[in-house]
Amino acid sequence: MASTTSNAELVDEYRARTPASAQTFARACQVLPGGETRAVTTYLPYPVTIAEGHGARLCDVDGHSYLDLVNNYTSLVHGNAFAPVTEAVGELLPHGVAFASPHLLQIALAELLIDRLPSVERVRFTNSGTEASLLAARIAVRATGRRRLLMFEGGYHGSAAALLPTSPDVVTAAWNDLDAVAATLDDGVAAVFAEPFLGAGGVLPSAPGFLAALQELAHSRGALLVLDEVQSLRNGIGGEQGRHGLTPDLTVLGKIIGGGFPIGAVGGRSELLELTVASTTDHVAHNGTFNGHLAAAVAGATALRHLDAPAIERLEDSAARLAGRITEGATAAGVPATVSRAGSILNVYLDGPDRLAALHLALLLDGVYTTPRGMINLSTALAPADLDSAARAYQLAFTRIGTV
Numbered sequence: 001m002a003s004t005t006s007n008a009e010l011v012d013e014y015r016a017r018t019p020a021s022a023q024t025f026a027r028a029c030q031v032l033p034g035g036e037t038r039a040v041t042t043y044l045p046y047p048v049t050i051a052e053g054h055g056a057r058l059c060d061v062d063g064h065s066y067l068d069l070v071n072n073y074t075s076l077v078h079g080n081a082f083a084p085v086t087e088a089v090g091e092l093l094p095h096g097v098a099f100a101s102p103h104l105l106q107i108a109l110a111e112l113l114i115d116r117l118p119s120v121e122r123v124r125f126t127n128s129g130t131e132a133s134l135l136a137a138r139i140a141v142r143a144t145g146r147r148r149l150l151m152f153e154g155g156y157h158g159s160a161a162a163l164l165p166t167s168p169d170v171v172t173a174a175w176n177d178l179d180a181v182a183a184t185l186d187d188g189v190a191a192v193f194a195e196p197f198l199g200a201g202g203v204l205p206s207a208p209g210f211l212a213a214l215q216e217l218a219h220s221r222g223a224l225l226v227l228d229e230v231q232s233l234r235n236g237i238g239g240e241q242g243r244h245g246l247t248p249d250l251t252v253l254g255k256i257i258g259g260g261f262p263i264g265a266v267g268g269r270s271e272l273l274e275l276t277v278a279s280t281t282d283h284v285a286h287n288g289t290f291n292g293h294l295a296a297a298v299a300g301a302t303a304l305r306h307l308d309a310p311a312i313e314r315l316e317d318s319a320a321r322l323a324g325r326i327t328e329g330a331t332a333a334g335v336p337a338t339v340s341r342a343g344s345i346l347n348v349y350l351d352g353p354d355r356l357a358a359l360h361l362a363l364l365l366d367g368v369y370t371t372p373r374g375m376i377n378l379s380t381a382l383a384p385a386d387l388d389s390a391a392r393a394y395q396l397a398f399t400r401i402g403t404v
């Protein structure tokens with residue numbers, strides 16, 4: 001198609017539009033390997049450098065404004081600099097943010113989580129979802145006397161070696177394949193780790209009944225079910241476990257429960273969580289200088305209080321409509337595309353990584369901030385008009401990248 005834009009043209013246009021980002025990236029590369037400090041934030045030719053964010057808008061160092069459909073990888077469910085969160089944290093700062101003692105703000109966040117998640121009776125805080133997964137694994141190993149973890153191909157529970165499929169103690173099964181789980185789940189498996197939908201693995205929902213059957217199978221084989229709700233908690237007052245009627249033994253949490261600040265948590269049955277208590281024989285010693293950091297605790301509790309059932313329903317409705325409009329836009333442009341969705345998190349699929357990179361750049365050039373892998377998610381800060389412009393931008397981007 002002669003009228004469509006090639007990847008090289010998009011890159012040229014992008015370079016011309018973002019000289020300050022190019023300069024910042026060159027500087028970053030002198031001190032940060034690859035110019036970044038986490039693996040998902042870079043892409044060719046270089047990432048835009050975001051200077052600030054307000055609500056559903058980001059601003060880069062060249063002064064361009066973007067509609068934020070990334071929300072720091074689902075962690076900002078109310079968008080950027082959400083006023084109730086900044087006010088709560090602002091009020092806290094003069095009073096100190098971390099003490100070597102329990103604090104009312106930690107208790108308040110734990111109570112809130114316990115209120116929302118019936119399977120959660122006790123909570124331990126960490127500084128990231130990765131740390132929470134590691135703690136859940138240690139509790140499961142201690143509780144069962146077994147050492148292996150069963151995880152799903154394409155699943156993600158954090159970037160530590162013990163949580164990756166390459167770990168000698170991790171066995172894997174295909175997603176949504178109960179027979180594969182049954183064949184792999186032997187008496188050496190301490191816990192089945194599952195996300196309610198594959199998040200980083202492409203926003204792939206679970207098959208109907210799969211998670212309930214998985215829970216039953218795990219229990220029948222003497223293994224625990226660890227449900228990783230780091231991404232999925234936003235999809236229901238009681239997370240996805242509430243939607244699926246699940247009672248996981250342990251739940252891994254993160255992202256939105258910190259209201260934009262670093263946090264993780266393990267929740268679950270009290271007898272399991274009590275294994276972390278120092279007076280328990282052979283307890284699972286769990287430390288962390290910043291566990292239960294008060295800025296994260298107050299920000300998270302504030303963000304969760306504003307994420308009520310009507311807000312969740314609005315997010316889901318908007319996400320369903322946007323998914324439909326993106327698909328229509330692709331069809332109108334003659335681009336084969338599909339959109340997967342779990343609640344308010346979506347993933348756009350095109351055939352070929354080059355196409356996805358082109359779509360990503362075309363959207364950036366039109367002021368829409370998405371992820372290189374095609375995942376987007378909604379925040380309550382997005383107004384209906386924002387969603388309209390996102391849908392229009394996708395349609396235009398599909399037209400630009402065409403079918404070649």
Ligand code: PMP
Binds near residue numbers: 073156158228264
């Ligand atoms: N579990 C899931 C489902 C996640 O999506 C992530 C992060 N993307 C993690 C765990 C790890 O959380 P963190 O990045 O806070 O370590």
